Amino acid sequence: MNRPTPAIVTQSAARRLPRWALLLLCAAYVVPGFVGREPWKNADIMAFGYMFEMATGRTSWLDPALLGQPPDFDALLPYWLGAWAIQLTPDWVPADFVVRLPFAALLVVTLWATWQAVYYLARTPGAQPVPFAFGGEAAPKDYARAIADAGLLALIACLGLAQLSHETTPSLAQLGFTAMAFYALAALPYRTALPALCLAIALPGLALSGAPAMGVVFAAGGALNYWVHAPEDGASPGQRIRGAVLVVVLALAAAAVAAAFGTWHWRLEPGAGPGREWESIARLVAWFAWPAWPLALWTVWRWRRQLRRRHVALPLWFAGVSLVTTALAPHPDRALLLGLPALAALAAFALPTFSRSVSALIDWFTLLFFSTCALIIWVIWISLQTGIPAKPAANVARLAPGFVPSFGLVAFAAAVAATLAWIWLVRWRTSRSREAIWKSLVLPASGAALGWLLVMTLWLPVLDYARSYAPVVQGITSRMDARGCVEVMGLTRPQIAALRYHGGLDLQSAEQPGECPWLVVSQEVQPSLTMALDLRRWQLVAEVRRPTDRRENLVLYKKKP
Numbered sequence: 001m002n003r004p005t006p007a008i009v010t011q012s013a014a015r016r017l018p019r020w021a022l023l024l025l026c027a028a029y030v031v032p033g034f035v036g037r038e039p040w041k042n043a044d045i046m047a048f049g050y051m052f053e054m055a056t057g058r059t060s061w062l063d064p065a066l067l068g069q070p071p072d073f074d075a076l077l078p079y080w081l082g083a084w085a086i087q088l089t090p091d092w093v094p095a096d097f098v099v100r101l102p103f104a105a106l107l108v109v110t111l112w113a114t115w116q117a118v119y120y121l122a123r124t125p126g127a128q129p130v131p132f133a134f135g136g137e138a139a140p141k142d143y144a145r146a147i148a149d150a151g152l153l154a155l156i157a158c159l160g161l162a163q164l165s166h167e168t169t170p171s172l173a174q175l176g177f178t179a180m181a182f183y184a185l186a187a188l189p190y191r192t193a194l195p196a197l198c199l200a201i202a203l204p205g206l207a208l209s210g211a212p213a214m215g216v217v218f219a220a221g222g223a224l225n226y227w228v229h230a231p232e233d234g235a236s237p238g239q240r241i242r243g244a245v246l247v248v249v250l251a252l253a254a255a256a257v258a259a260a261f262g263t264w265h266w267r268l269e270p271g272a273g274p275g276r277e278w279e280s281i282a283r284l285v286a287w288f289a290w291p292a293w294p295l296a297l298w299t300v301w302r303w304r305r306q307l308r309r310r311h312v313a314l315p316l317w318f319a320g321v322s323l324v325t326t327a328l329a330p331h332p333d334r335a336l337l338l339g340l341p342a343l344a345a346l347a348a349f350a351l352p353t354f355s356r357s358v359s360a361l362i363d364w365f366t367l368l369f370f371s372t373c374a375l376i377i378w379v380i381w382i383s384l385q386t387g388i389p390a391k392p393a394a395n396v397a398r399l400a401p402g403f404v405p406s407f408g409l410v411a412f413a414a415a416v417a418a419t420l421a422w423i424w425l426v427r428w429r430t431s432r433s434r435e436a437i438w439k440s441l442v443l444p445a446s447g448a449a450l451g452w453l454l455v456m457t458l459w460l461p462v463l464d465y466a467r468s469y470a471p472v473v474q475g476i477t478s479r480m481d482a483r484g485c486v487e488v489m490g491l492t493r494p495q496i497a498a499l500r501y502h503g504g505l506d507l508q509s510a511e512q513p514g515e516c517p518w519l520v521v522s523q524e525v526q527p528s529l530t531m532a533l534d535l536r537r538w539q540l541v542a543e544v545r546r547p548t549d550r551r552e553n554l555v556l557y558k559k560k561p
Helices: 019-030 043-055 077-088 100-123 140-157 170-187 193-207 212-229 237-261 278-288 292-302 310-328 332-337 340-348 356-386 390-399 409-431 439-455 460-467 470-477 493-501 526-532
Strands: 486-489 507-509 518-522 538-544 554-559
Touching: 019 100, 019 140, 019 439, 043 077, 043 493, 077 100, 077 170, 100 140, 100 170, 100 310, 100 340, 140 292, 140 340, 140 439, 170 193, 170 212, 170 310, 170 332, 170 340, 193 212, 193 237, 212 237, 212 310, 278 310, 278 332, 292 310, 292 340, 310 332, 310 340, 356 390, 356 409, 356 439, 409 439, 470 493, 470 538, 470 554, 486 493, 493 507, 518 526
Parallel strands: 486 507, 486 518
Antiparallel strands: 518 554, 538 554
């Protein structure tokens, strides 16, 4: 029998995931990582440094700099968002927490837009399951909701999403605006106002967040996809023309915005920089996009006769652009991040084609993997708190010398609640035969959320100690008998941002010497310091070691009277 689609879905299998469970899972994934931690090296503290400089009036809002050094990304809007958040909140609220609020909202937008995009793609005629001779197949809207639930679960399950989606960097802004553009192009045949508004925000947002070319390419492919498939989706010739013209005009407007603000720069360099080997890129994709990428490949295979249909072609375009950029961009992981919503959409369409044995294999693999990860996290935490078993605590002491474990009741309670919820979920999934389409992605998404929550609660003190610059800044400021301006040389932008924020120091470049009583230099430039400065004017005070990285030691000097 030649079926029109490979999807066979009954009405009972198209049940929706309970909204309270889905919202609780999203909250458990979003909140940890934005609350209770210090700014981390390197991209997180560096981006925060530019936001803090803007908010305190030390740098231009159109040409941001950190002690004369420009940012890595040709971006403006992400830094504006953080600076506005600092300026709009009271001084007693920590600035490093305040800047995370708009970025937490961007992650929420990413999850919402991915769900909506998959929903409208699943509504298309080409995505519908096979109709049964005597009825009983899934209703279009119920089927679309179930597939959208699966798409959101697939996105949360991606291992590479966790850290980068909780940093206050332009990468998260690019992800949020990419997801908005993906939703707008997916929903445009069915709705006009909201998709047009989202696209009008997303494309200029990408232009001002360091990815203008990707925004234009996304829009170009989306416009062509809409033009080809609009008649199948019931759009009239007039709607077809208006929709395609709208996308093209907004893409051109976004390009004009990027040109006007100076954020349009070509950064793709094939074969340049570290990690450009194909083996390295393959390894990155393999773990970063797991488990979405094998499901996406299965979708391409099972829906191979429908590759030109919109529900496959549109996410394939977004994912393909992201994968090509990953191979050529200077930051491959951050380029791959933008393809995760599209890969999650493709992964969702694999589920209606699965056999029961494949679903069981996914469940058992996920159960063993994430249960083992949770057990390891708990064992190491117990070892730090009690000394039993002794080896994990000894390993932590070796990797983070000087760290003193602490107990947090709120963090402990959250970790216990999450672990109990995982145990209940495993029991629910393994003790009953569920027909819902999304059942195979419940454990991967919940396991990813569990692991992230446990790490950001039980392990947060040691992570802050290892990844924050606060200990080394405290070591510098504690050796200053009197505060004053500080000349610096050889410091990285993250180190400069940390000294500015954690130490509250007024920094100046040592290349333009002034009357500052203090000098801080990187240990790496100390051997050649005599060639740049007259050390007879300075007295060595201390060498402050960074506990977890000897390459980032700082040396403090005081000007001789």
